[in-house]
Amino acid sequence: MKLSKQQKERLKKIDMQTFLLDTCIWSYWFDDRTEQHANIKGHLQKLSPHSILGISIITWGEVAFGHKIESPDETPIQSEYIQFIKSKGPKTFEIDIHTANKYGELRAFLFEKCIPNAKKKKMRPEQLIDPVKGRELGIDENDLWIVAQTMTRNLTLVTSDKLNRIREIAGDDLHIENWAK
Numbered sequence: 001m002k003l004s005k006q007q008k009e010r011l012k013k014i015d016m017q018t019f020l021l022d023t024c025i026w027s028y029w030f031d032d033r034t035e036q037h038a039n040i041k042g043h044l045q046k047l048s049p050h051s052i053l054g055i056s057i058i059t060w061g062e063v064a065f066g067h068k069i070e071s072p073d074e075t076p077i078q079s080e081y082i083q084f085i086k087s088k089g090p091k092t093f094e095i096d097i098h099t100a101n102k103y104g105e106l107r108a109f110l111f112e113k114c115i116p117n118a119k120k121k122k123m124r125p126e127q128l129i130d131p132v133k134g135r136e137l138g139i140d141e142n143d144l145w146i147v148a149q150t151m152t153r154n155l156t157l158v159t160s161d162k163l164n165r166i167r168e169i170a171g172d173d174l175h176i177e178n179w180a181k
Helices: 005-015 023-030 035-046 057-070 076-087 097-114 116-120 141-152 164-173
Strands: 018-021 052-056 091-093 156-158 175-177
Touching: 018 023, 018 141, 023 035, 023 057, 023 076, 052 057, 052 141, 057 076, 057 091, 057 141, 097 141, 097 164, 141 156, 141 164
Parallel strands: 018 052, 018 156, 052 091, 156 175
Antiparallel strands: none
16 A cells, blocks of 8 residues: 555654653653553553653753752662663753743633633732742643643653643643553
């Protein structure tokens, strides 16, 4: 069966899919004592050899934070974890102006949805008695940045986080897979 040029292009795009792995997925992949580890390994085995695994600069920050909270000095397990991620050769995705703009758009949608009267009063989050934080918006700020990266680069976010509020406003433009289950 001969494929049309359009079909070949579609297959090429599928074959070269890029996945942005969230912090939880990297952690499960590293920890072979968890049930999620086996599930992630199973998903990885099904990927095309041309698929690209990525890591957000935000995820690197979450890893650094977690390690510093656990111990101010690097422990052998922390070194092993960092080496594990580096050895998998993920592409690191930085924050750029497109990501920043998408983040602002998503956060504004959340702000309008969660605090509708603030806009009518022409208030900014900083002007409210209690500043609007991620908790009030039903989000984790880092997740919002990672979703913005995912959307601006047309990536597939791999996470076990629910992200319900963010999914609500992002709609069909956000592609998420959960390899942990």
